[in-house]
Amino acid sequence: MPLPTVAASLRLPLSTASQSDRPDWGYVDEEGRLVLPPEVRSRFGLEPGAKVRLDPERNSLRIHRPVTHLAKVFIEPTDACNIDCITCFRNAWDMPVGRMSDETFSAILSGLQEIDPVPTVYFGGIGEPLFHRRTVEWIARVKQLGGRVEMITNGTMLTEKRSREIIDAGLDLLWVSIDGASPESYADVRLGAQLPQVIDNLNRFRKMRKGGHFPIPEIGVAFVAMKRNIADLPEVLKLARRLGAKYFSVSNVQPVNEAMQEERLYTGTLRSLAYLGDSQAPHLSLPKMDFNEETREVLFAAFNSGYSVSYAGSSWGGSNDVCDFIEQGSMSIAWNGDVSPCWPLMHTHYTYLHNKPRTIYQHVVGNVRERSLLDIWLDPEYVAYRQRVQDFAFPPCTFCGGCDVSVANLEDCFNNEAPVCGACLWAQGIIRCP
Numbered sequence: 001m002p003l004p005t006v007a008a009s010l011r012l013p014l015s016t017a018s019q020s021d022r023p024d025w026g027y028v029d030e031e032g033r034l035v036l037p038p039e040v041r042s043r044f045g046l047e048p049g050a051k052v053r054l055d056p057e058r059n060s061l062r063i064h065r066p067v068t069h070l071a072k073v074f075i076e077p078t079d080a081c082n083i084d085c086i087t088c089f090r091n092a093w094d095m096p097v098g099r100m101s102d103e104t105f106s107a108i109l110s111g112l113q114e115i116d117p118v119p120t121v122y123f124g125g126i127g128e129p130l131f132h133r134r135t136v137e138w139i140a141r142v143k144q145l146g147g148r149v150e151m152i153t154n155g156t157m158l159t160e161k162r163s164r165e166i167i168d169a170g171l172d173l174l175w176v177s178i179d180g181a182s183p184e185s186y187a188d189v190r191l192g193a194q195l196p197q198v199i200d201n202l203n204r205f206r207k208m209r210k211g212g213h214f215p216i217p218e219i220g221v222a223f224v225a226m227k228r229n230i231a232d233l234p235e236v237l238k239l240a241r242r243l244g245a246k247y248f249s250v251s252n253v254q255p256v257n258e259a260m261q262e263e264r265l266y267t268g269t270l271r272s273l274a275y276l277g278d279s280q281a282p283h284l285s286l287p288k289m290d291f292n293e294e295t296r297e298v299l300f301a302a303f304n305s306g307y308s309v310s311y312a313g314s315s316w317g318g319s320n321d322v323c324d325f326i327e328q329g330s331m332s333i334a335w336n337g338d339v340s341p342c343w344p345l346m347h348t349h350y351t352y353l354h355n356k357p358r359t360i361y362q363h364v365v366g367n368v369r370e371r372s373l374l375d376i377w378l379d380p381e382y383v384a385y386r387q388r389v390q391d392f393a394f395p396p397c398t399f400c401g402g403c404d405v406s407v408a409n410l411e412d413c414f415n416n417e418a419p420v421c422g423a424c425l426w427a428q429g430i431i432r433c434p
Helices: 036-045 101-112 135-143 158-167 183-189 195-208 230-242 260-261 267-277 296-303 371-378 380-391
Strands: 054-056 061-063 071-074 120-123 149-153 173-175 218-225 247-252 282-284 309-310 330-333 338-340 351-353 355-359
Touching: 036 330, 054 338, 071 101, 101 135, 120 135, 135 149, 135 158, 173 195, 173 247, 183 195, 195 218, 218 230, 230 247, 282 296, 330 371
Parallel strands: 071 120, 071 330, 120 149, 149 173, 173 218, 218 247, 282 309
Antiparallel strands: 054 061, 330 338, 351 355
16 A cells, blocks of 8 residues: 555645635545645646655654655846945855846746746746846746746835836746944944835835735745844844735844854854754743743743753744755846756855854756756756755754865865755754845
């Protein structure tokens, strides 16, 4: 009898779960096979013969997306930007600055046309997408294929004319980076930008959308948390609500130079990863309750107790050794057409881990001007790499302390082939992309 895929429930990742209030239901047939609704199979690439990884949890079973399912494509129109941010990787690299050509985008568009359903396309990378004059036109051309399109911006170039063009192009979600609640704290991070201008731009954009309960494009706000601005987070949350944001994403900073190491808010968290990922660690289950002056210190002590904590049934520590880029079935395309497995591998850059400098070398698996998207995506070596990352058979560099081997992503103590991911802060839920 075939192995049943699920016994009680199907748990879908929050970021891709249905927005409907009604859950999707599957059932186990007489031969012990899980039968899923067609829309679920399509959304997660669960086609006949697809191989999926299963992770049993306490009361559910996590089904990973097949590594053969391409569901999201990151497109970097340019790695140039109109402002300077102290958090930007461009402060710590020697890579060329360029803009995507029409020929390169046409190759991407042709590749997207071959995929059914059309993947979500996210315009963003190291640079400012609106710093490229063709980005909005390209958004419209992708929308004509019927896919979902998202973009991230610093908001400074969101003029009235450009806002109208973006709305008319059919963008589904606009992310805006806001790293401070006051003009002073914002300008301290985003050099050359002014918070009042960004707020005015976003307010105008919000009002220009068509009315109704579900205006499009939706708005999201992204915040990079550091010691210098973490106190602003509550006010930025309030600002996002006033601006009509439906989504809010917070990430830690990845230090690009020695000085930025002092801005980290996760030094203790790196050490705690050793027991958060241990299935044998003692478990603490907490209920929902008010976070106020009476409970604050007690709850903080509980969260930092060394237990593996669940809050109202959900893991407080989140997933460990899980690559969001693999889980969401994504590839990243740099401005010159080079395809990389994830956003952090698009460009060689420098960072710090455990107070040691570290080089992240670019890793390219193909170029869209030479091979189609699907040809690159289904290349056996690339598929094998994604499978290896999903299994995450890498050493625990993030909490190990960092040996001499960990100074780059070329090798590790498990003798994995480059690029190695044991020191990836994205895979530990510390760095997050919206």
